[in-house]
Amino acid sequence: QTVVTQEPSFSVSPGSTVTLTCGLSSGSVSTGYYPSWYQQTPGQAPRTLIYSTNTRSSGVPDRFSGSILGNKAALTITGAQADDESNYYCVLYMGSGTLIFGGGTKLTVL
Amino acid sequence: EVQLVESGGGLVQPGGSLRLSCAASGFTFSDYAMSWVRQAPGKGLEWVSVISGGGSSTYFADSVKGRFTISRDNSRSTVYLQMNSLRAEDTAVYYCAKGGYCSSASCQYYFDYWGQGTLVTVSS
Numbered sequence: 001q002t003v004v005t006q007e008p009s010f011s012v013s014p015g016s017t018v019t020l021t022c023g024l025s026s027g028s029v030s031t032g033y034y035p036s037w038y039q040q041t042p043g044q045a046p047r048t049l050i051y052s053t054n055t056r057s058s059g060v061p062d063r064f065s066g067s068i069l070g071n072k073a074a075l076t077i078t079g080a081q082a083d084d085e086s087n088y089y090c091v092l093y094m095g096s097g098t099l100i101f102g103g104g105t106k107l108t109v110l
Numbered sequence: 111e112v113q114l115v116e117s118g119g120g121l122v123q124p125g126g127s128l129r130l131s132c133a134a135s136g137f138t139f140s141d142y143a144m145s146w147v148r149q150a151p152g153k154g155l156e157w158v159s160v161i162s163g164g165g166s167s168t169y170f171a172d173s174v175k176g177r178f179t180i181s182r183d184n185s186r187s188t189v190y191l192q193m194n195s196l197r198a199e200d201t202a203v204y205y206c207a208k209g210g211y212c213s214s215a216s217c218q219y220y221f222d223y224w225g226q227g228t229l230v231t232v233s234s
Binding site for chain 2: 034036057091093096097102103
């Protein structure tokens, strides 16, 4: 059973840069997994940030960026702001019509 | 403006059935796959199912395979999730999302728009 791994939590100071990662329990993440990233605050629907590794969704500020770092997908927030405090989820396309969410990262900005 | 509006959630007993609907507007519905994603209380997001733009291809998470079916009516711009043999662990907010697979036009292995969700509670 493939598991998509994310840091459970992360803390960042306002104005700092933070990189969240998305890996596989077995193997490396590549662009062929079409990694995407979503932001969700409690009680709200998710918001799409990044898709196909590094394409920003409409209206997403350019301080959010996506990449492949080593064997993982990565979401980098440059100049973190207080309202970036949210849960962040990655999704990987596993083939055969199947997608898997990571467990999510709770980002605290303080 | 893209809008996705879910309906059909509610309280159901274990072993029961429920059908969720998602009415879409603001885009050419048949050009896009549609997905269902759920979130149990206090937990993370879980992909549940996807249907291709034309409806010929459907896929399910192992946790719901054999119990849930997905369908769509392109004339009504609506996607459905039929949930049978419901269990307590199916309790969640169910989100409809645009994308997740292919249509005749293109493949989109991500979700770009989301509904606000509908709560399904499975309890006796």
